[in-house]
Amino acid sequence: MDLKGFDHPGRPTADGTLPAGARSVKVMIAGGFGTGKTTMVRSVSDIKPLTTEETLTQASADVDNLIGVADKQETTVSLDFGKIGINEQLVLYLFGTPGQERFWFLWNGLFKGALGAVVLVDTRRLDSSFRAIEEMERQNVPFVIALNVFPDSKEHPIDEIRDALDISPHTPVVACDARDRASSRDVLIALIRHLKERSAVALESR
Amino acid sequence: MSGPSRPLNPSGLERYYVLTGGRSGPGGGSASSLDVATLIISRAAAVPGMQHEHEEILRRCRDPLSVAELGAHLGLPFNILAVLLADLLDAGRIEARDPIPASGAGRGPDLALLEEVLSGLERL
Numbered sequence: 001m002d003l004k005g006f007d008h009p010g011r012p013t014a015d016g017t018l019p020a021g022a023r024s025v026k027v028m029i030a031g032g033f034g035t036g037k038t039t040m041v042r043s044v045s046d047i048k049p050l051t052t053e054e055t056l057t058q059a060s061a062d063v064d065n066l067i068g069v070a071d072k073q074e075t076t077v078s079l080d081f082g083k084i085g086i087n088e089q090l091v092l093y094l095f096g097t098p099g100q101e102r103f104w105f106l107w108n109g110l111f112k113g114a115l116g117a118v119v120l121v122d123t124r125r126l127d128s129s130f131r132a133i134e135e136m137e138r139q140n141v142p143f144v145i146a147l148n149v150f151p152d153s154k155e156h157p158i159d160e161i162r163d164a165l166d167i168s169p170h171t172p173v174v175a176c177d178a179r180d181r182a183s184s185r186d187v188l189i190a191l192i193r194h195l196k197e198r199s200a201v202a203l204e205s206r
Numbered sequence: 207m208s209g210p211s212r213p214l215n216p217s218g219l220e221r222y223y224v225l226t227g228g229r230s231g232p233g234g235g236s237a238s239s240l241d242v243a244t245l246i247i248s249r250a251a252a253v254p255g256m257q258h259e260h261e262e263i264l265r266r267c268r269d270p271l272s273v274a275e276l277g278a279h280l281g282l283p284f285n286i287l288a289v290l291l292a293d294l295l296d297a298g299r300i301e302a303r304d305p306i307p308a309s310g311a312g313r314g315p316d317l318a319l320l321e322e323v324l325s326g327l328e329r330l
Contacts, residue, residue, distance in 0.1 A: 017269040018245070018269055018270040018271070019269075020247065020269070020270065022245060022270045022303075023245070023303060023305075024241035024243045024244070024245050024272060024305045024306070025297070025304055025305050025306050025323060026241070026242070026305045030293070044330075050275060050278035050279075051278055052272070052274045052278050052283075052284060053277070053283050053284075054241065054283045054284050055222070055283045055285075055286075056271045075324040079242065079274070081242070081274050081276075081278075084261070084273075084322055084326070084327070084330065085324030085326070086322065086327070087322065087325075087326050088328065090322060090323070091272075092323060092326070092327075093242070093243040093272055093274065093305070095242060095243075095274070107242055107284055108241070109241075111306065113239070113241055113243070113284065113305050113307045114305075115307070115320070115323070116305075116308065135219075170230075182329075182330075185327055185330045188327050189324065189327050189328065190325065192320055192323050192324045193324065195308055195315075195320050195322045196317065196321070196324070197316070199309070199315030199316075199317050199320060200213070200315075200317070202309075202315050203315060203317070
């Protein structure tokens with residue numbers, strides 16, 4: 001476990017401040033409710049993960065209850081995030097998306113400008129991540145599938161899971177333990193390698 | 207003492223209404239493309255009479271800080287913060303630096319960027 005304020009040589013200053021010329025990149029952590037998104041953000045982040053909130057008025061959150069409801073009701077939807085210092089000038093922000101996909105619209109094109117996404121899957125409940133996978137495909141966000149292995153998960157051959165999730169043979173599927181920093185980092189590495197391969201293919205076909 | 211009285215401990219929607227002067231979003235202006243990972247950097251010092259939240263943003267962004275972090279530290283929802291940031295952007299008091307996408311319009315995939323991210327992650 002990394003401690004806040006721990007000194008990383010060659011990475012942004014220990015107190016987390018960025019140099020004047022700093023730039024950012026972002027990666028999204030998606031997946032169904034309870035698949036370990038917040039856990040992964042927490043295990044791999046250099047800082048204690050933070051939460052940014054968005055407020056919805058009751059009118060837009062729940063149209064059915066509009067009648068007779070006082071106009072000041074509000075619903076809060078939160079987005080957990082962390083960051084990783086890549087080098088002195090570059091910082092990677094990780095955003096764990098809200099489990100309720102219908103709220104993703106609240107943050108200006110949440111996936112726009114992201115390098116890519118990790119879709120976490122709980123193999124005991126594959127269907128909970130269907131919606132997130134569909135959404136990545138619809139928004140054309142490149143992604144890898146990370147099977148978060150829970151203590152009572154049965155071992156499934158990766159091909160079987162790939163079939164069940166109905167994903168393209170080009171999309172990498174990796175197993176991980178979202179609680180473990182090294183394992184979560186390896187998932188991010190798998191994502192960036194996948195993005196590099198896609199880019200190389202795209203450049204060749206030009 | 208003179209001057210307008212401020213509401214005592216306004217909370218929730220009332221507080222946001224006060225902060226933004228009733229505006230619910232940044233409109234189509236400079237801040238409409240703000241991303242949660244956009245870095246904000248102060249370009250001017252706070253001046254007397256400035257709205258407290260504007261002052262706070264300028265103070266916290268002396269070193270670059272993401273919109274998401276700013277929102278978390280100030281306890282403000284994204285769309286309210288976006289309104290306040292739009293004011294400061296329009297006045298030239300802050301600079302907003304959007305996250306670098308994996309491929310830019312017209313220049314194709316950015317392999318050097320991906321390589322940079324990869325080596326950073328491998329050093330973790």
